[in-house]
Amino acid sequence: MSRPRSQAEYLARLVPPSVAGINRRSLLAGAAGTGALLGTGLLAGCGDDSGSGGGSSKDVSLGSNQSDPKPKDVLAKVADGFKTSSGVQVAVNTVDHNTFQENINNYLQGKPDDVFTWFAGYRMRFFAQKGLASDISDVWGKISGYSDAFKKASTGDDGKQYFVPASYYPWAVFYRKSVWQQHGYQVPTTLDQFTALGAQMKKDGLTPIAFADKDGWPAMGTFDILNLRINGYQFHVDLMAGKEAWTSDKVKKVFDTWAGLLPLHQPDSLGRTWQEAAQSLQQKKSGMYLLGLFVGQQFSNDEQSDLDFFTFPEIDPSIGAKALDAPIDGYMMARKPKNEDNARKLMEYFGGKTAADITVKSDPTTLVANTGADVSGYTALQKKAAELVGSATEIAQFLDRDTRPDFASTVMIPAIQQFIKNPKDIDGLTSSIENQKKSIFTD
Template sequence: MPRPATQDEYLASLVPDSVKGVSRRTLLRGALGAGALLATPSLLAACGGGSSSSGSSATGTVTLGSNQSDAVPKAAVQSMVNAFQKANSGLTVKINTIDHNSFQENINNYLQGSPDDVFSWFAGYRMRFFAKRDLAGDISDAWKGMSGMTDAFKKASTGDDGKQYFMPATYYPWAMFYRKSVFQKHGYEVPKTLDDLRTLGAQMKKDGLVPIAFGDKDGWPAMGTFDQLNLRVNGYDFHVSLMAGREPWNSDKVKKVFDTWAGLLDLHQPDALGRTWQEAAQTLQQGKAGTYLLGSFVAQQFKQGAEQDDLDFFGFPEVDSTIGADAVEAPIDGYMMSKRPKNEAGALKMLSYIGSPEAQNVLVKADPSVVASNGKADTSGYTALQKKSAEFVASAKSIAQFMDRDTRPDFASTVMIPAIQQFLKNPKDIDGLVNSIEKQKQSIFAS
């Protein structure tokens, strides 16, 4: 499956013919490599037919390295593994769960050491990065005959060499989350512009609420705030070009993003570097914060039932009317195979299963904060949040993954995490900040 000759041909190949009446041309105005597009699976025609027969004679033990360490996704993975073992009596899965952040920070050493047969990871640049460096196994056999997966998802799983290295499981959007009951109680309206957000934030302060819950102890959550602002201030095309290392970080455009962010910090929950995203989410859950910019996994901190039914979201408001607010982030989570798995047949069998609607039905039922990637998954039991997430992504004209997925892993972890945290400590020295980022970027992207 070679990449088309031109970028326009490539982008067109990612987009299905229609999504709720939106044409190929208008749905996506650009993409960063194979992983930048996501289309809502339940609304799109799928490629392929029948079930994959990969690993049909597989037996023995398959080891699974999982970064799903929080309670809800951890239980969802266990439920999926239980279902897989039930359907494949000759195979046993041993799960090796590692703290989410530790897993990401040590992924290079992990893959170069003695990795598990199958491991959880992300679509996009990060998948291709390890495939290109020969640290991941070719799972094209697991894709043979795959039913229900769109061409867009297959593209998102394909390395630079045209082979598949990733099996999508679920996806989720990033947005501004809030409790409907809190908005109703105070008569708040969803902000359409940045000025509206500032006005809303000021009123929330008067009402004794934290306008925007915020926690960046782990480093990566604040990347989402930068992404949303950059998408709104400079647009999608500039954003993905910046992530790819093709734009200078010390440009006026990037400075404007940080300037805009600095002007919003008074609405953010203070002392963010000492708070995890889970702790910040709990302030939203407890009705102490009015909104929270995060992925829909924020729902994991809400009890299933009435609490989750009270959770809603809106896209980050418009900053520049010439740019609009039609770009969103919707990261794809899934699984890869190590370069030399001890049980390759078993690993391929499991990866084929992970891509199936049966496996994803189990995942999204156990974790209502995510949406299935397989178009044949059962959506009848979706919560209101899952349904809205699918519609939200389908209506977007441009879709990014996330900073630490759309750029080089080493740049994201060694440069951007400390840089953004430094900004949060001292938002006044933006010139020094961006000059430092640019200098480090030039060194890393030259390697």
């Protein structure tokens, strides 16, 4: 479920999504066919066979999911930077993004690299709790430039840090300035204004909200933001952790509100990819689109400056509109790194200003997590995105990063698609989710 994060990844995705998907998954498909009968043991060998070879005291190994050319190149430059500053060679072991994610369980239980790329959220805390990652609180004592929200997002359930953030992207409502100027639209700050704006767009012959959920995850962003606006961040966290009931009135209100907004959404969303929806925004057929910053990848270079966004408007004044989804990517350290000292040094370097500076310089499409970095190269959109996240009181990681992956993929994706198909049966839907949740969140 990778969201493209750079121009290069965007280029890689110029092939239609169905094709882009299969390159990475054809192996998986093959494995699955046999896997159905062969059980699961055989898959265990997939992820960990190319671990770090040497392990001399001058080496440290890094397992990377940055398989696309651009991010891979950036990481190589950061690794070079580390070598110059510390004299330690980083052996980067790059694995295809999806393969990495899908094999993470086996990878971490086998012979993982000393340091590996991962993202903040439930899964990070889960690995920490299972003892599959090392406590790096001492590293956090040495690095600076992170807001409290980022530190919170790097902290495990036991209050210790297990994660060093590197980059992130916010989810917001994107629009084209030229379209809005032409019709004289104003940025809405309440749900009523938002709805009225949508109705006006409809009158003006636009699809108010571009929408796509063929791949199952984009609509999670809509659920998340409504939940954050209606029930607040803490409820989001508890709901995702399985502590709150999906049958509660709070969750029903989220679906209710969404059902009210659905007529403003682009119809037939279940057959559309986010790229196609983003193109409807780019072609000025849609008025706005709630998506991550990567929506810009569907815009040509000279259109970038026409792209703007606002954070989803306030629904409940007592909750406000300060929380948002901004998934954070970064690094974790394996449970027993072969070369612990160097691994800690590398983590510190990753968290430092130098690494962030190298990243900004080499890849102008990322937002780096370290506020100490030199961001003079940011575009206006990047600056605004960084400000938005900087001013956020709480940062959620996105539904599928904030909860158990089995719950997100096998329960929530079908459930949200079911809701989009039939928004009327909210009671049936929520009780079905709750029943499945109880069966999954057992321990």
